[in-house]
Amino acid sequence: MSDLSAEPPSLSTREIAALVLSVALVPLNSTMLAVAIPTIARDLSVSSEVLTQALVASYLLVGIVLQSPGGKLGDGIGHGRALALGQLVFAAGAVVGFAGRSLLPLELSRGLMAAGGAVMVPSSFALVRSRVPEKGQARAFGAFGAVMGLAAAVGPLVGGEIVARLGWPYLFAANAPPVLVAMLLARSSVKEPRRPLPRFDALGSVLLGVGLVLAVIGLRSQRWALVGAAVVVLVVFFGWEKRASNPVIDPSLFRTRAFAAGVSVVGMQNLAMYALLFELPLVLSRAFGGDARTSGRTLLALTLAMVAGSLSGSRLVARLGSRGASLVGGTVALLGMAYVGWQTPTGARDLVPGLVLLGVGIGLSTPAVQTATMAAVDRAKSGMAAGVSSTVRYLGAVIGVGVVSTLTAGAADPLAAHRTAAQLLAVVLALAVIAAAALPAAPPRAR
Secondary structure: OOOOOOOOOOOOHHHHHHHHHHHHHHHHHHHHOHHHHHHHHHHHOOOHHHHHHHHHHHHHHHHHHHHHHHHHHHHHHOHHHHHHHHHHHHHHHHHHHHHOOOHHHHHHHHHHHHHHHHHHHHHHHHHHHHHOOHHHHHHHHHHHHHHHHHHHHHHHHHHHHHHHHOOOHHHHHOOHHHHHHHHHHOHHHHOOOOOOOOOOOHHHHHHHHHHHHHHHHHHHHOOHHHHHHHHHHHHHHHHHHHHOOOOOOOHHHHHOHHHHHHHHHHHHHHHHHHHHHHHHHHHHHHHHOOOHHHHHHHHHHHHHHHHHHHHHHHHHHHHHHHHHHHHHHHHHHHHHHHHHHOOOOOOHHHHHHHHHHHHHHHHHHHHHHHHHHHHOOOHHHHHHHHHHHHHHHHHHHHHHHHHHHHHHOOOOOHHHHHHHHHHHHHHHHHHHHHHHOOOOOOOOOOO
16 A cells, blocks of 8 residues: 655656646636637627626636635545646536537536636645645746736737637637646656545535625625625535535634635735726726727736746745745735825826736735745645635635726726725735735745
């Protein structure tokens, strides 16, 4: 029988490349499709609003619900095997989408791809936590953040070229080759000791899924009764998890200060960033008559700065430690949001300096926060921890979009509403800086 307690071998450069490619496909697939919605809607004779709900909103919803169970699955069967399973499901979704020429198979395709991504992302983060030496983890997580940000930024550009040159079905087909390459590159990482199939916390998974679905729908539609119901269901969920023998989310994780602080920072920074990504195109259009191209170029300053910050963040961790790096990055992000919120812009260019600071700051803090968060958890629970972190990241984005939607909907003065929203988001980033102060000065030793 294999010794499950033996020190696992370190991941090779090839395997790390496979993990980076796997996580990049999730945001790329999300943003790449956005530009094709009008074309697909016309071809399928459905409205763009219906198609957006069917293919975009449902993708995000499935991804949110399955992040934590997906991470837990890796803790049970092995993170390498879970990664391979997620890659296979993702590839199957790409094939179904390419073959489908009606709404139902496209919905199935997006559901499969979201499910595959919900397993790939936490499994990849967990593999870095458990199979990369401590000194290299910040660099790996920085690469994750940079590539995911870059993938989200170039997605619309890539999607537009594919639709124009080949047609929208090839948006789905384009996902299959890279995920198959990732499967081949990561092949050796699945050679793990055989483990018995874990017991499945069915009730906990259902409660978590129902609570998250109610929360997301309620926040997106601003139906606060649904949000209240979601809170009740999630309270029941955590009450059940305290008694469950094999919980989807172990509540004891949140008693670890570094983990609780880390996921709080992740959630609040993503809330602020995605809220601004949603709100800024609206204010540019309403206040200055800007088109989609103007919005895209303006937001590119944010995403490219975030990529640059993520690539530099690992060096900052090496020099300042997790707490110092996250405080520096968080403060820079706060200054950027304050710049955006406390001025009266006369055009899109006036916002660029603040967006650059915001992107650099979030990028700098990402490796520090992710490294400290994952290192605070036992290796046996690294998949669960990565899943929780990913779920909080998604929820932060949903809450942020819901908040700014409420503030800006039907505003008579779009610039005034924009400043109010940005100032509120600056307060959120200030709270993230306070939470970052609770991170350890250096990541704790691997356990």
